[in-house]
Amino acid sequence: MTTKMFDRIALIGIGLIGSSIARVIRREGLAGEIIISTRRAETLARAEELGLGDRYEQSAAEAVKDADLVIVSVPVGASGAVAKEIASSLKPGAILTDVGSTKASVIAQMEPYVPSNVHFIPGHPIAGTERSGPDAGFAELFQNRWCILTPLPGSDEAAVAKLADFWTACGSNIDTMDPNHHDMVLAIVSHLPHIIAYNIVGTADDLETVTKSEVIKYSASGFRDFTRLAASDPTMWRDVCLHNKDAILEMLARFSEDLASLQRAIRWGDGDKLFDMFTRTRAVRRSIIEAGQEVDAPDFGRIAVAKPAEASQGRD
Ligand SMILES: NC(=O)C1=CN([C@@H]2O[C@H](COP(=O)(O)OP(=O)(O)OC[C@H]3O[C@@H](n4cnc5c(N)ncnc54)[C@H](O)[C@@H]3O)[C@@H](O)[C@H]2O)C=CC1
Numbered sequence: 001m002t003t004k005m006f007d008r009i010a011l012i013g014i015g016l017i018g019s020s021i022a023r024v025i026r027r028e029g030l031a032g033e034i035i036i037s038t039r040r041a042e043t044l045a046r047a048e049e050l051g052l053g054d055r056y057e058q059s060a061a062e063a064v065k066d067a068d069l070v071i072v073s074v075p076v077g078a079s080g081a082v083a084k085e086i087a088s089s090l091k092p093g094a095i096l097t098d099v100g101s102t103k104a105s106v107i108a109q110m111e112p113y114v115p116s117n118v119h120f121i122p123g124h125p126i127a128g129t130e131r132s133g134p135d136a137g138f139a140e141l142f143q144n145r146w147c148i149l150t151p152l153p154g155s156d157e158a159a160v161a162k163l164a165d166f167w168t169a170c171g172s173n174i175d176t177m178d179p180n181h182h183d184m185v186l187a188i189v190s191h192l193p194h195i196i197a198y199n200i201v202g203t204a205d206d207l208e209t210v211t212k213s214e215v216i217k218y219s220a221s222g223f224r225d226f227t228r229l230a231a232s233d234p235t236m237w238r239d240v241c242l243h244n245k246d247a248i249l250e251m252l253a254r255f256s257e258d259l260a261s262l263q264r265a266i267r268w269g270d271g272d273k274l275f276d277m278f279t280r281t282r283a284v285r286r287s288i289i290e291a292g293q294e295v296d297a298p299d300f301g302r303i304a305v306a307k308p309a310e311a312s313q314g315r316d
């Protein structure tokens with residue numbers, strides 16, 4: 001067990017991410033007291049049933065009073081409303097952070113409300129699943145995953161270091177990044193894959209010549225992988241799309257161009273082009289594995305994948 005890092009930690013929003021944070025705080029003994037608040041009374045009651053906190057407050061403003069660390073884990077479109085609600089109750093010297101999947105928009109929404117005596121340090125754990133709600137969380141979620149902090153210009157270095165230490169104690173590796181750069185990187189590695197998954201599953205669902213039962217019955221693992229991503233929370237992903245609009249549209253434009261080029265290669269029977277591209281992309285997965293990242297398997301939780309040497313290499 002790690003030692004206590006904060007006397008009181010307030011968690012605003014207690015879904016997949018908030019409840020995973022609550023569980024790892026408890027397991028590692030990182031807080032003297034965990035205070036939980038969330039919008040819906042039923043969710044708060046469920047968090048209490050699960051024993052995720054020490055105190056439960058319907059009012060977010062009440063929850064953050066006296067908290068040394070406040071972590072906002074709500075859909076990114078709700079960040080501004082939460083900041084407005086808690087701003088005047090934040091303790092001087094407290095650290096305020098979030099876990100939102102987009103950063104520039106969250107900063108634009110929250111920063112105007114944050115008092116100058118509070119350290120606002122936006123963050124994003126690059127860890128999650130397609131599930132949501134307080135039952136979905138688990139203490140190991142952040143283990144060996146990256147957590148990106150996007151401190152604002154002039155942020156207090158000691159506060160940034162303390163938040164980094166907190167995420168390290170949760171099992172994560174830390175990077176700091178400019179918020180706009182974060183949004184561009186995440187648009188390609190996370191947001192586009194989800195949008196593509198929503199799209200392909202929607203297309204399959206719309207097909208008239210193939211019945212829904214055939215799609216379900218014959219779904220090979222490729223389609224199944226897409227259905228996992230496409231089962232992700234609609235509110236969360238609606239907000240990500242609306243709040244990282246520019247970066248997502250830029251990446252979608254590039255994606256569409258490359259798809260058109262692939263389409264042309266298929267139409268003209270350009271096997272060499274297809275082979276060369278598929279060889280290049282295979283190397284990307286190998287690099288991910290060699291970098292020591294675990295790979296998510298849709299139905300079996302997180303598993304390590306076969307080492308590159310075990311995979312077939314040849315053209316035949
Ligand atoms: N699900 C994932 O895989 C990941 C999600 N994130 C980010 O974490 C944040 C939370 O996502 P999840 O925990 O997955 O969502 P979730 O849907 O599991 O939980 C969201 C929580 O926020 C509460 N909430 C919603 N609106 C609220 C409001 N206006 N005021 C107070 N509470 C409110 C809900 O009641 C719920 O407790 C999002 O910003 C998301 O972008 C970051 C990394 C991974």
Ligand SMILES: O=C(O)C(=O)Cc1ccc(O)cc1
Nearest residue numbers: 101125126127128129130190
């Ligand atoms: O479920 C998956 O595969 C994810 O990609 C989880 C995820 C979703 C959103 C994030 O901002 C970070 C991680």
